[in-house]
Amino acid sequence: MAKVKIATTSEVSADKVLKTKANGQSILVAKVGDKNCAIANKCPHFGLPLAKGKFENGVITCPFHGSKFEICTGKSVEWVDSFVGIPLPDFAQKMISMGKAPTDVACFTVTQEGSDLFIDA
Numbered sequence: 001m002a003k004v005k006i007a008t009t010s011e012v013s014a015d016k017v018l019k020t021k022a023n024g025q026s027i028l029v030a031k032v033g034d035k036n037c038a039i040a041n042k043c044p045h046f047g048l049p050l051a052k053g054k055f056e057n058g059v060i061t062c063p064f065h066g067s068k069f070e071i072c073t074g075k076s077v078e079w080v081d082s083f084v085g086i087p088l089p090d091f092a093q094k095m096i097s098m099g100k101a102p103t104d105v106a107c108f109t110v111t112q113e114g115s116d117l118f119i120d121a
């Protein structure tokens with residue numbers, strides 16, 4: 001792993017995620033409180049990108065099937081509860097989850113030097 005610059009502090013906000021790259025890997029960065037946080041832009045359900053999902057209170061919602069992840073920990077806080085934004089009944093949630101158990105998204109520790117932000121990737 002190598003330390004990779006992912007953004008500057010002025011590019012990161014609490015209102016939306018910033019999509020960036022580190023070693024060819026797509027990364028999402030946002031600010032939660034006074035902390036800069038980063039996760040992989042890859043939903044652990046089907047590996048689809050999270051970047052266009054709703055971001056609110058430090059949690060991003062996968063735009064495909066509604067799984068929700070904390071951007072500061074990668075923790076899965078909701079797993080497959082909708083289809084392109086339409087809520088699903090329980091039996092359909094089980095079908096769409098395809099037997100996959102709730103899984104956290106890869107999370108990175110963000111370090112800061114001056115106004116530059118880095119992760120190990």
Ligand code: FES
Pocket residue numbers: 043044045046047048062063064065066067080
């Ligand atoms: S791809 Fe993200 S919840 Fe299915």
